Amino acid sequence: MNTEVATMDNLVGPLAIINKTPLREIRAEHTDRVVRRIVDKQALLRRLDVAAFQSAH
Amino acid sequence: MPGRAGGAAGEAHPLSQFVLKVHGRCDLSCDHCYVYEHADQSWRTKPKIMTPAVALAAARRIAEHAEAWHLTRVRVVLHGGEPLLLGPARMDELISQVRAPIEAVTRLTLMMQTNGVRFNPEMGDVLKRHGVRVGVSLDGDRAANDRHRRFANGAGSYDQVRAALALLRRPEYRELYAGILCTVDVRNSPERVYAALLAERPPQVDFLLPHATWDSPPDRPDGSHTPYADWLSAIHRRWLADGRPMRIRLFDGLYSTAQGGPSGSEQLGADAVDLAVIETDGRYEQADSVKTAYDGAPATGLSVLTHPVDDVSRLRPIAVRQHGLRNLNAVCQSCPVVRQCAGGLYAHRYRTGHGFDNPSVYCPDLRVLIDRTADERSVHHASVKPEEISTADVISQIASGFGDEATIGWLAEQQRSVTRALVSATIDQHGPTSGWAALAEVEAEHPDAVRRVLAHPYVRAWAVGVLRADDPAGMPYLGGLAAAAAVHADVRLETGVRIDRGVVALPTVGTLYWPEAVTAAARITVDRGKLWLTGPGHRTITVDLAQPGTTAAWQPARWITLDGWRVRIEDGDPARDCHGWTPADRLDEHAVGRWRDALTEAWRLIGAELPGYAPALRTGLQVIMPLAPDPAGKQRAATAMDAFGALAATQVGPAELAVLLVHEFQHAKLGALLDLYDLHDRDSDAQLTVGWKPEPRPVEAALQGVYAHAAVADVWRLRARTDPRAADLFAMYHRWTTDAIAALRGTDALTPLGTDFVDRLAATVRSWKS
Numbered sequence: 001m002n003t004e005v006a007t008m009d010n011l012v013g014p015l016a017i018i019n020k021t022p023l024r025e026i027r028a029e030h031t032d033r034v035v036r037r038i039v040d041k042q043a044l045l046r047r048l049d050v051a052a053f054q055s056a057h
Numbered sequence: 058m059p060g061r062a063g064g065a066a067g068e069a070h071p072l073s074q075f076v077l078k079v080h081g082r083c084d085l086s087c088d089h090c091y092v093y094e095h096a097d098q099s100w101r102t103k104p105k106i107m108t109p110a111v112a113l114a115a116a117r118r119i120a121e122h123a124e125a126w127h128l129t130r131v132r133v134v135l136h137g138g139e140p141l142l143l144g145p146a147r148m149d150e151l152i153s154q155v156r157a158p159i160e161a162v163t164r165l166t167l168m169m170q171t172n173g174v175r176f177n178p179e180m181g182d183v184l185k186r187h188g189v190r191v192g193v194s195l196d197g198d199r200a201a202n203d204r205h206r207r208f209a210n211g212a213g214s215y216d217q218v219r220a221a222l223a224l225l226r227r228p229e230y231r232e233l234y235a236g237i238l239c240t241v242d243v244r245n246s247p248e249r250v251y252a253a254l255l256a257e258r259p260p261q262v263d264f265l266l267p268h269a270t271w272d273s274p275p276d277r278p279d280g281s282h283t284p285y286a287d288w289l290s291a292i293h294r295r296w297l298a299d300g301r302p303m304r305i306r307l308f309d310g311l312y313s314t315a316q317g318g319p320s321g322s323e324q325l326g327a328d329a330v331d332l333a334v335i336e337t338d339g340r341y342e343q344a345d346s347v348k349t350a351y352d353g354a355p356a357t358g359l360s361v362l363t364h365p366v367d368d369v370s371r372l373r374p375i376a377v378r379q380h381g382l383r384n385l386n387a388v389c390q391s392c393p394v395v396r397q398c399a400g401g402l403y404a405h406r407y408r409t410g411h412g413f414d415n416p417s418v419y420c421p422d423l424r425v426l427i428d429r430t431a432d433e434r435s436v437h438h439a440s441v442k443p444e445e446i447s448t449a450d451v452i453s454q455i456a457s458g459f460g461d462e463a464t465i466g467w468l469a470e471q472q473r474s475v476t477r478a479l480v481s482a483t484i485d486q487h488g489p490t491s492g493w494a495a496l497a498e499v500e501a502e503h504p505d506a507v508r509r510v511l512a513h514p515y516v517r518a519w520a521v522g523v524l525r526a527d528d529p530a531g532m533p534y535l536g537g538l539a540a541a542a543a544v545h546a547d548v549r550l551e552t553g554v555r556i557d558r559g560v561v562a563l564p565t566v567g568t569l570y571w572p573e574a575v576t577a578a579a580r581i582t583v584d585r586g587k588l589w590l591t592g593p594g595h596r597t598i599t600v601d602l603a604q605p606g607t608t609a610a611w612q613p614a615r616w617i618t619l620d621g622w623r624v625r626i627e628d629g630d631p632a633r634d635c636h637g638w639t640p641a642d643r644l645d646e647h648a649v650g651r652w653r654d655a656l657t658e659a660w661r662l663i664g665a666e667l668p669g670y671a672p673a674l675r676t677g678l679q680v681i682m683p684l685a686p687d688p689a690g691k692q693r694a695a696t697a698m699d700a701f702g703a704l705a706a707t708q709v710g711p712a713e714l715a716v717l718l719v720h721e722f723q724h725a726k727l728g729a730l731l732d733l734y735d736l737h738d739r740d741s742d743a744q745l746t747v748g749w750k751p752e753p754r755p756v757e758a759a760l761q762g763v764y765a766h767a768a769v770a771d772v773w774r775l776r777a778r779t780d781p782r783a784a785d786l787f788a789m790y791h792r793w794t795t796d797a798i799a800a801l802r803g804t805d806a807l808t809p810l811g812t813d814f815v816d817r818l819a820a821t822v823r824s825w826k827s
Contacts, residue, residue: 019477023493023497039524052638054691
């Protein structure tokens, strides 16, 4: 059973592999972690999507 | 033998995790199961299923406990036996009973741990409707899994479990997929187990040491002293070499505890285990793993029908696990790796006559694993990433408020890798297209041309949109990318594209405009400096790229080059519409001229007044996306986290534009950092009062606001001698920043990295006070 406190995520390792792999050789197993952090609904709900500024006048 | 887990240990304390045994039987007969095959045999006397009435009673107890202790969140794990044996209708009813009372008082996270055998779309729909995330047990490849995980007739469960995992990977259920739980058997090949688990593409894997005690020690074949450490180390090395493609809780926990962080698991580390089990009849029990110790070990003698959760929390075996290292035995207390191991899983410490006051029966393995994991990680980093900027350097550079060219260049490189991953994921989700094949073909011979195109900020925004919408209609955008790469590489290419409301974008090269604002399939050909776009009615537009200037059908990319800074005005790509405000339509040359003049003067001002921000802007900001004017004439600017390197703004004067550039690029830098690292607990519900908004802000928004407003404070500090408004504006932005930093520090939502980031930023801001 996991405890309530999650350990920190870090995308640097998976991205290093993706960076050096030709597009057609990138495997889904390697992109999953990026997709889950950047795209999935859970990530969307918890992330700020746009930082917007509008002047008062 | 000890009796029930009675004996109050003192004051009540909050428990936030509850395991509900919703079904007491299982459709598998795994010989390593702690519920049926280990010392505790209490399952024989318990009801088969949890009735809705018991579920409601449990939920009410949890709710009253959460309310009394002001818990911001409670986690409930639907467990068994096998929870899916309830069937979809009963499951729906039971979850509804559980949710109502708890969600009336706090936030509820629902999980399920299952063998997956009966998972099907009907059940998936029920779980999706209730937001239940699903963990599935799988022990590796067929041979490994079916060694233990078999039906009563001896048949293996591998095919059924894999079918369940395939269903969980489908886009409609992907959000449910929590991960895989794998029980270690050292007779299995670690390499084959790792490969089999990775092939299931889980978000996370947790390796579970087989339950054992000093009375019933683990199997150690061939007389090996530390076979479990050896087995796990083999997987660790392979996982490191693969770039850690999935999270492995055990290794993430070891890395985290090595830096003083949490382990995220009760197998290792000193995290508080604030958990109670509620059986099918409503009786409270301790964690299931203690079933391995002796018959009756998890029993508490308490029930949701008669006792509040506080009574359970007072019981000694539950209370002592709240205190991390304090209650460990003397041997563990003196061990140099006690902070990482913390005695291992509680159940593994049991020995008749001594109870749980012992080191783990896996002590030799844990000690070797902890040391070896650290060594292997160091060796790996030293061998493959000598050029990489360290996390500490990145945090330090960005938290300073600025970021040098090397750091921003590294962040931009990470963003390009994110884009590559997401573009590749669109193919995984929607299947290959002609544009994809063309793009990959160009890359094979001209990787720099493709790299240049994929650096376009809105490629990621497009990919995220296609992946989230689960709609393949936008896939021909890849044809435009391939065509743009072919132009850069000067190679012939023909592929499919989509005219999107009259536009075909060739990012970094230009934009094609069809005579009508239609959306339709088309073909594009690139050959020897010319483009041909053939669309509806077999009409063809021809563009000679050697001819300068714009036409009605063709807008070449418009670059503004200033003293080493090069930005592009993007007014064509449909994917640019991701900033929350309406983009401006295609600009005429007069409008572009106004932008050129404003940017030229703003860049001069930044160089003169705010030189500390120039390197980051020069390295990272590539695109200005003009916004449609606000009807009331207000300034607007926005940074989309899915478009690093792009800044959207309405046209303003140079002095205001300089501030907007600095302010908005702060958001981009921090957004890129947050893509990579957790600076705050993403599950935190904390809401902070900030000076710049009337309503409370969540942690990430507050962090973004602090970082951007700190830079604006700096701008007005630096303009103190040249602008009469500067003193008042500096004071305002400085106050907003320092107050919000204090508010962030007052939450428990910052991770150790986040705390370091905020501390460094605070030091920068403090240095401006004078």
